[in-house]
Amino acid sequence: MTLEDLLGRFAEVVEEGDGWVVPCPSHTDSHPSLRLAVSDAGKILLKCRARCETKDVLAALGMTFADLGNVEPGEVKVRATSRDLPVSPALTAALAAKLDKYATATKHPHAEGAIHYAAERFGLSEDDFDRLGLGYADDLGGGPRLVVPFRDRDGVPRGFQARALAADAKVRWIGPENPDGASWAKVGYLPGSAGWDEVLVTEGPGDGLTAVALGYDAILIRGAGLASNALVVETVAEWVGDRTAVVAGDGDASGKAFSSTLATSLVGRGVRTKVLDVPEGLDLTSWRERDPARFAKEAVRAVLSAEEITSYDAALRSRDAKAYPLTDLGNARFVRDYIAARGSGVRYSPEAGFFLLGDGVWRADKLDTTRAYVQEAADLVTAIAADLMAEAGADGNRIKEAKAWAAWARHSQSSRGIDAAVRELQALRDVAADLDAFDRHSHLLAARNGVVNLRTGSLQSHDPELLITRRVDLDYDPKAACPRWESFLREVFPSHADLPAYIRRLVGYGVTGDTSEQCFAVLWGTGANGKSVFTDTLTDVFRELTVTTPFSTFEDRGSGGIPNDLAALKGARLVMAAEGEQGRPMAEAVLKRVTGRDLISARFMRKEFFEFRPAFLLLLATNFKPQFRGQDEGLWRRVKLVPWERYFRPSERDHRLGDTLRGEAAGIFAWAVRGAAEWYAGGLQDPPVIRQATTEYRQTSDALSGFFPGVFVAEEGSKVTGKVLWDAYREWTDDEALPNKERWTRRAFFAALEERGLIKRRITQGMAFEGVRRARQTDAVADHDAPEIDDESRTPDDELALYQDDQSQIAGPSLDDVL
Structure with missing residues (x-):
């Protein structure tokens, strides 16, 4: 199976960062929430943002874990993740020129399909199309595309996303390849025409265009997974300013998590914030498609009726009691996600303890940092309880809820509560790991700027799923000299x-x-x-x-x-x-x-x-x-x-x-x-x-050198009793004045003889060794200590003939043989 074959199984494919997002087959998904990427080794990586288990996703696809390692990338290009650094002014100018070319291309007759698509799918007028600088491209792959610029508040282009016009396109949204060491913008600003106070913050460019068609200014976030990205949140807060942010995540589990996370962060930064109640299973664009004639009135009414989130609401959203119940297991799950929200991750092996993700690799938690995270999560419960009590006023229900949080905070901050959360964290499915699963890819070596394939010298992006525990604390540069x-x-x-x-x-x-x-x-x-x-x-x-x-x-x-x-x-x-x-x-x-x-x-x-x-x-x-x-x-x-x-x-x-x-x-x-x-x-x-x-x-290391060969030599067909050999060995060690620590026991001596190729047999007189005899005086002509360098340096057999014949004539019977 190729990656293109796998992507073809999904009704919608959105390119995002160094991978793709597709609808998750394991749950009702109105908007893509299953992230898919491929490692350099061809291993498919899956992660559902609605927290579906990977095994359930695979079962829905009719696949197994073994299938993931057998997918070939094929012709689909996989890009490495880049850093959150802005691109250079020169590249920005080049991007502006490219977007101008795409915008100009819409004036040609063959680009009418893009204008028609924008009107039908998003509700954009031709004036909106021109004002936003939308474009047409047929050189990005996958057929004709509608180009949506990602500009900042000042109108400077910082990136783009291009939507395939063909309904059967394998990759729906695609963007520019990130330059080395930098990244195109993850957010963009689209000005509306109505001048309303609210700014709609959407999960992707498609819903952003739908929001602009309603008349609202819109901020586009390139993917739901960026809701916790600190740079993205800061940018959104700066662009909204004193106005009201209306977070318009999708009406599914992933979208609600996006809205909750982003809204909580914006309230924490002092931004007036609302969360739009998008119908279950829909997003803004599919909401419009359901009934285009009534959509505008329904959406505007929903924006106006949405209540501004207070610090009370924000406190509850910072730890949703439905997703994380006030139990030890709820604490453990919250800690897992609390760690992940900080760009890290946690794994546990009974043999080695906790591992934490940092700098692209998993490091053993030698300082008990995981327990410190549990303590911080307990502090958060205490803070939530205090905020709820302050906001409760005279509302009896709110006071009751605040007291429940306060009671749970006391347990969570106790040693017993912390120990319980740590134990439950160890056993979570996506935390527990076999120690043997770490460092299994011997041909991969982590560095600061990625993972080096030692077979080829190529560099790929860091991948937590590889479970690499060590790295070289240097950037890999194949051209570096020494x-x-x-x-x-x-x-x-x-x-x-x-x-x-x-x-x-x-x-x-x-x-x-x-x-x-x-x-x-x-x-x-x-x-x-x-x-x-x-x-x-x-x-x-x-x-x-x-x-x-x-x-x-x-x-x-x-x-x-x-x-x-x-x-x-x-x-x-x-x-x-x-x-x-x-x-x-x-x-x-x-x-x-x-x-x-x-x-x-x-x-x-x-x-x-x-x-x-x-x-x-x-x-x-x-x-x-x-x-x-x-x-x-x-x-x-x-x-x-x-x-x-x-x-x-x-x-x-x-x-x-x-x-x-x-x-x-x-x-x-x-x-x-x-x-x-x-x-x-x-x-x-x-x-x-x-x-x-x-x-x-x-x-020279042979402890028997001088004895065998020396006192005794190898000869096929000969045999000497163990007693004779042992007595001779003891006599030899006395003659050589060997210290006691270098003298072997009888058992060790016999084992050493077997190690050197002699065969031990039991006979009537006890034990005997075959293939050995006592050395004769004539054996001295052979240099037993001369090393053999290689076969080519040996004397040819025919040159030894005279010497061998001569030896056979002078060799007489041995008294030892007779005895």
């Missing part, structure tokens, strides 16, 4: 020209959160080599994505405990650990788990256990090589040893380098994104120096 950073990498790897590009891919892989490489990096080298500058800079640039944990997190502790340090790794993309205790064995099982795809069980202090899949790259920065006892492939295929061999003499050191690199943070961010795209395209591509260093590291 010349000093790149020269620094060349300086620290002077003998390996291919390492800087490898490091870019490695860091890029890390910020993706993908773990398919199943690896971790050991940044090894003595001091004054640039390691700390490297890790400190990455931590500064990717601070919210980076967790710095003690080296002991990955060392063998020998006992259990609450895995709180592992819990802190949830959501991280880069994990740094530096300088552990020299000679202390590493927790090899933990390293395998955090670099694989297995679930990890952890918990935060005083929280429930939860499971998560690691989504980070581990970087161990150390002056000495960590001690690994194991030799199994499952561990060593994960290790990437990066040698930092350069030593900077005191005279070479730049003590301000850290500050310089922090100044290139935006460029380093773009550098890492390029590395991510390179990794997606071709993988890490370990250069020879990494493969060789890691191979040597593995061989």
